[in-house]
Amino acid sequence: MEKTIAYRVISFGWLPGILCLAAHTAIADQQVPPGPFTETECITCHTERDPDLIRQWREGPHSIASDVECGSCHGDRHKDSVPRARKDQSCSGCHDGPVSHSYTTSKHGVINRLEEGRQDWQQPLQRGHYRAPGCSYCHLHDGDHGDTMAPDRGPEMRQWICSGCHSPRYVREQFANGKRQLAIADLKLAEGEALMSSAVEGLPGVLPKLQQNLIQHRENVLLGVGHQSPDYQWWHGQPALDGDLIRIRDAISEFQ
């Protein structure tokens, strides 16, 4: 009988499978010493074991350029290093202020805090395993060590992550509305900046502070939309921007 390619694959295809499985089992079984480990040790070992993960990390916001080390989130011991990093506390130490507050007061943040005790943190960061998304569920979804919520990851990624719990149309509509809210905040920012740039030179020293407020309040709308915090969309965002515009105009008319 002529031995076709298909025949060869069917007959001997199991061989590389078995070999791979054996090799992986051997690695997994290898006793990992308890640590503590240095950054270099983590990277050396995991480059061999999880090349994809290391690549994602190198291309992501926490790469070597940042001050963040593996141990910043995972601790320097091997035991429980993964569940530990999945919890919000491993992020909020650095990401504090409005970034963190907009999330902790959102429904996702609230549920995540209340469920912390009964949530199984050994579960991978995949759809269906978490009652509410923590920081890592959305930003390091499925253990991706880049930022899965970064704009350059595209809307499909966000759509996939959110629709693990919400209907696809709900997610689409929320994103579309979020964009509209942001576009409006951008109009306010543009209005404020146009007013300031049209102002005569030598304006009183309040304008830089007002400009700073304008930028922060626009950022709050973004955080409110991203973290689904009505309080940041609104009170820390839109009406705060309205107030900035009033004060910019007032400063300009007073000067004139």
Place this chain on the structure above:
Amino acid sequence: MRYRLILLILPLFALLAVSAGFAYVHWSKGGTGTGLYSRYWSPDPVQGYWDPDNFYQSVKSVEGVFKAALCIQCHEGITPGIVADWRASRHGQSDNPVYCNDCHGSDHQHLRLPTPEVCGNCHQKQHGEFKDEARYGFPSHVLAMERAVDAKHFVDKPKGEVQSCVQCHSVATKCDSCHTRHRFDAAEARRPEACITCHSGPPHPDDETYFASAHGKLYLAEGNDWDWSKPLTKGNYKAPTCAYCHMDGGRHQVAHKSLWKFGLREVNPHTSKNQVLRKNWIKLCGDCHEQEKARQWLTELDQERKRAWQKLYAAEDILKDLRSDNLLQPAAGERPPYPMDWMDRLWPRERIGFFEGQASAFYNVSAIERDYFEMWYFDNLGAYKSAAHGNQAGVESGHRKMAASLDRIETKASELYHLSDTEQRAEITPEASHEIWMKGAYTDYNRKHN
């Protein structure tokens, strides 16, 4: 004879006027939006999720009538999170489970998002209490949505922007603000965090003021270990939480003890109605404290409110004087008006104080009015919430802020008077600078897209 004719005509005229009034209100509610200004706005596409009864449209891309087993089978793949949630819920765990189609219906092209009425089919007591809250007036949960859409700034601003309002105000139109879907856990709603998504931020820092109080600190230290399955009754909790005090005994309305109405307006603490509400508080605090002590705390709160309103009225008086002297710049007629407000065009008038619509006076107003808005809505309410929740440091900080705001308003007012005097003496006609208040990227967009 003429006397009789007048007697006949007057009631007829009154009847006609009242009927015309009712007809007008009925007509005004018949537009594309909801509420009194419904003819002036159309909802943002996302609003159906916040007010399903009025705006939700079922998805049409999936056809068919499904039984529960099929819903679960399909959604286990599409949205596994909610199926896992439902399985862990009492609805899923019960011997006689409450299935998807019991709340959402079975025809996928005509699905509904459950409103309080749907939940009320089984949870009649809670739904009845929730509805009953309406008789206490605003602020209230059950009236929250109508209040939101009847606010002038809601109607005026682009609908995409004000979706952030209806997210919280949807507490009137859905039950999952507190009992999040699809677990619908009573224990979750008993914990203070269940309230903070809406009860936080500058006008209602209930979260900060409670967590900073002795009650809140005790909760933060030990609350994780308490048994939250217990009802909200005497002896079950070591420290009171939002729900323990405001929804004591699990009563699903928060207004039956509402003494100071959120701190939004001055309330006379000596009316008989107030005294009745007050007794409810004293009895409740008496679960742990001596009733005399509770009485004293409420008196202290009255005193705090009195001090607050003295400052607020002082500021309001300054603003009203400026208004009488035509010194508010830009004046009402020199600002973009609310589009539907024909009264504004006939008789432009700055809104000062609660009863004139202070709640919408946070944009398109002069800087001094915005200062007062922040004094009233942020500083005052921060002080009030701190006082009511027993956070003395917050009371002091709120009153310091109010004093600083009042000081700013006084200084600015005297500058305006001084400027006006100088101009009059020098016989200068002030240069019209209101141009800059009428134009701008957002201001123009808002005129076209509200």
